[in-house]
Amino acid sequence: MSFRLYDTATREVRDFAPLEEGKAGIYVCGLTVQSEPHVGHVRSAVNFDVLRRWLAASGYDVTFIRNVTDIDDKILAKAEEQGRPWFNIAYTMRLELxxxxxxxxxxxxxxxxxxxxxxxxxxxxxxxLVAKGHAYAAEDGSGDVYFDVRSWPSYGELTRQRVDEMEAAEDADPRGKRDPRDFALWKGHKKETEPATAAWPSPWGPGRPGWHIECSAMAGKYLGPAFDIHGGGVDLRFPHHENEQAQSRAAGRPFASYWMHNAWITTAGEKMSKSLGNSLLVPVVLERVRGIELRYYMVSAHYRSTVEFSHEALDEAASAFRRIESFLERAGGADVAAQVPDAFAAAMDDDLGTPAAIAVLHDTVRHGNSVLAADPAAAVEVAASVRAMLAVLGLDPADPSWPGTGGNDERLLEVVDRLVGGLLEQRAQARAARDFATADAIRDRIKAAGIDIEDTPDGPTWHVAEEG
Structure with a gap:
């Protein structure tokens, strides 16, 4: 059985046929780094991590891109509220994420x-888009640039809406728009209310990107004009993903072949969010259960199923996972099996059917417990199969990436390297634009974090500064 997935665009389960045989390109919309991540935020990351692991286990060479939005109206508003530089908030929250x-x-x-x-x-x-007649600069002197939704007849096809039935886009001042549904591609700098560091040069004047255009540009850079799977939370289908698809295809880029969207984690029937005040921050939840138990709780539900969060359900999931761990501990040192059971593979191939896959996992554990005393060697084989299934779900207790297993130093270094590399890239762009004040500010932020930079003919390098 080949992998099949529910395509949100066609609203049907389809066989996965990648553009290039044996490879899979995935782009997932990540977070706007304006506040601490809560359980609802990280569900999407877990769901698409399982997708990535299963495709890799199925033999695909996976290129997995997940962005972060690090400049945004919300970030600027929070920076003003807290009296902090916007880039400090974005950087700090990215570390938290x-x-x-x-x-x-x-x-x-x-x-x-x-x-x-x-x-x-x-x-x-x-x-x-401007050159093709699908975008225009506002005539009100704002420096804004908008996508002209009326210029693209297919606008609305992802979510099956007609333009006249859509609400007005609220991402910019409507006075410069030809149609209230037109959405911002570029936001002109507001000198009176926005810091100078929140603007970059452009043909339309200094400003910053709109939310939707950034993902289209980054997906194109790292996956090309056409790629296999675009994913994110179901709340992103409109307007974010609808707008991404429209602007990308209007520019002549085929964009995503499949769309996948995970459902929400809710509390009291409402989407978990900071604005509702019902969020559960990840560090707080991890005071109650271990990270591996929280992940098991999220993996146990199908990615398209809404999860009503409760501490009782979380505790039950933690207990269920500890029963799996207990069997592995009693069975002894089993390596990961080369293959997962056929029933597990069939469940995963059916649109990432993790509930059915978890059922296979528990059936296997029950069988292992039944043979443990009479045939320890057979139990070890069962344990190897259990570990193979857990590895696909990112739940293998022996995975060195889990905290406390001794493998985090290398991972932490990788995370730091990505973060510092991103800052160095921003610094290089600022220097190229002769914005030396911004470049120096970025250098000072890196130095304040205890990292020394050395500019070499091959580009900047960094190392942790010596104490004293």
């Missing part, structure tokens, strides 16, 4: 681009 994802064993993506590191690609894409 990395810690939260590492705590639940979400693998680092192949690359994790940030919007501020890809301004040239964003500007280039906007210019293409």
């Amino acid at each position: 990395d810690r939260a994802l590492a705590a639940i064993n979400v693998q680092p993506p192949t690359y994790e681009p940030g919007a501020t590191g890809h301004i040239p690609e964003i500007v280039e894409l906007i210019a293409e």
Whole structure:
């Protein structure tokens, strides 16, 4: 059985047929780093981490891109509210996100681009849309640039909506728009209310990218004009993913072949979010259960099923996982089996059917317990099969990536290297634009974190500064 997935665009389960045989390109919309991540945030990361692991286990060479939005209206508003530089908030919250994802064993993506590191690609894409007649600069002197939804007849096809039935886009001042549904590609700098560091040069004047255009530009840079799977939370289908698809295809890029969306984690029937005040921050939840138990709780539900969060359900999931661990401990040192059971593979191939896969896992554990006393050698073989299934789900207790297993130093270094590399890229772009004040500010931030930079003919390098 080949892997089949529910394509949100066609609203049917389809066989996965990658553009290039044996390879899979995946782009997942990550978070806007404006606040601490909660359980609802990280569910998407866990779901698509399972997708990535299963495709890799099935023999695909996976390129997995997950972005972060590190410049945004919300980030600027929070910076003003707290009296902090916007880039300090974005950087600090990105570190919090990395810690939260590492705590639940979400693998680092192949690359994790940030919007501020890809301004040239964003500007280039906007210019293409303007040249093709699908975007226009506002005539009100704001410096804003909008996508003209009426110019693209297929606008609305992802979510099956007609333009006249859509609400107005609320991402910019409507006075400069031809149609209230037109959405912002570029936001002109507001000198009176926004810091100078929150603007980059463009043909339309200084400003910053709109939310939707950044993902189209970054997906194109790292996966090409056409790629296999685009994913994210179901709340991103409209307007974010609808707008991504429209602007990308209007520019002549085929974009994603399949769309996958995970459902929410809710509390009291409402989407878990900071604005509702009902969020559960990951570090707080991890005071109650271990990271591996929280991950098991999220993996046990199908990615398209809404999960109503409760501490009781979380405790039950933790107990269920500890029964699996108990069997592995009593069975002894089993290596990971080469293959998972056929029933487990069939469940995973059926649109990542993790509930059915978990059922196979528990059936296997029950069988292992039944043979443990009479045939220890057979129990070891069963344990190897159990570990193979757990590895696919990111739940193998022996995985060195889990905290306390001794394998975190290398992972932490990888995380730091990605973060510092992103800052160095921003610094290089600032220097290229002769914005030396911003470049120096970035250098000072890196130095304040205890890291020394050395500029070499081959580019900047970094190392942790010696104490004293």
